[in-house]
Amino acid sequence: MSKDPYRRSAKWYDALFEPLNAGLRQIGLKMWPPQAGLSVLDVGCGTGTHLDLYQQAGCQVYGIDSSPAMLEMARQKLGQHATLDLGDASQLPYPDGTFDLVMITLTLHEMLPATRTAVLSEIQRVIKKSGRILIIDYHPGPIRFIKGWLFKGLITLIELWAGRDHFRNYRDFLAHGGVPALSQRPGLLQAGAKIVTGGNLGLFLLRRG
Numbered sequence: 001m002s003k004d005p006y007r008r009s010a011k012w013y014d015a016l017f018e019p020l021n022a023g024l025r026q027i028g029l030k031m032w033p034p035q036a037g038l039s040v041l042d043v044g045c046g047t048g049t050h051l052d053l054y055q056q057a058g059c060q061v062y063g064i065d066s067s068p069a070m071l072e073m074a075r076q077k078l079g080q081h082a083t084l085d086l087g088d089a090s091q092l093p094y095p096d097g098t099f100d101l102v103m104i105t106l107t108l109h110e111m112l113p114a115t116r117t118a119v120l121s122e123i124q125r126v127i128k129k130s131g132r133i134l135i136i137d138y139h140p141g142p143i144r145f146i147k148g149w150l151f152k153g154l155i156t157l158i159e160l161w162a163g164r165d166h167f168r169n170y171r172d173f174l175a176h177g178g179v180p181a182l183s184q185r186p187g188l189l190q191a192g193a194k195i196v197t198g199g200n201l202g203l204f205l206l207r208r209g
Contacts, residue, residue: 005163010069014047021106024136024196024203025050028103031192031205032132034059038100043089043123044107048074051082054101062099064089090118094126102127103134108182109173110166116173116182124187124208132191132207138170139195139202140178148198155200179204 009016028050034040036058042051045063047070055061055078062083065071071084078084087093089107102123108116123133143152159170179202183190192205 004067004069007067007069010047010067010073013070013073014049018049021049024105024201025053027194027196027203028105028134028136029053031194031203032101032134034101039098040101040103041092041094041099041126043092043102043104043119045074045084046070048077048082048084050103050105052077055082062094064092090115090122092122092126096125097128097131098126100128100131101134102131103136105134105136106138108135108137109170109178110162111169113172113176120182120185124185127208129208132205133188135179135182135202135204135206137179137182137202138174139180139200140174141199143200144198148200151197151200178202 034054034057038059039062040051040054040059041062041064043064045051045065048063051061051063051074061078063074064085064087065074066086066088068086071086074082074084085093104123108119111119127133138155143149159167183204183206187209188206189209190204191207194203196203
């Protein structure tokens with residue numbers, strides 16, 4: 001596996017980014033409220049902050065991430081009752097129809113287009129027939145003035161700071177329609193949607209068609 005890009009930043013990641021992401025997580029919880037006993041997978045789980053909310057609600061939580069440093073933070077946060085795997089999201093190590101909810105937050109835009117497609121195919125494979133997929137990621141607009149353009153500037157700075165390859169993938173993600181385009185995949189139907197931050201971010205809840 002390639003060098004961990006989060007090796008140095010994992011310990012302060014929550015302090016820097018969680019104030020920006022906390023509101024998104026709360027909206028997602030309202031779109032499909034967790035219930036005790038549900039099996040929940042977070043693809044690109046990072047430090048486990050999102051899974052922590054579902055664990056507190058009594059869900060069985062699973063996470064997969066390619067960063068050993070981020071997973072170590074998640075293990076400290078979630079304890080021994082969470083199943084956390086180091087791996088490639090385009091080859092999920094779970095049987096078909098395992099999960100009631102699969103969520104992926106601000107992760108798809110980081111990927112190459114071919115990888116993005118493979119990851120979504122895997123997510124569709126591992127959800128139950130009655131399950132849901134929650135995608136939270138960038139939305140192509142329209143961007144509203146003034147709030148939307150302020151957020152757009154902040155997002156652009158963050159994506160530039162993440163590196164040249166990351167920024168290129170982000171631009172490609174938006175050029176190909178962002179979250180709305182992904183929600184139109186064959187075999188999926190939209191069960192709910194919320195556009196926030198002046199048009200910059202979208203939360204889409206999907207179910208099997």
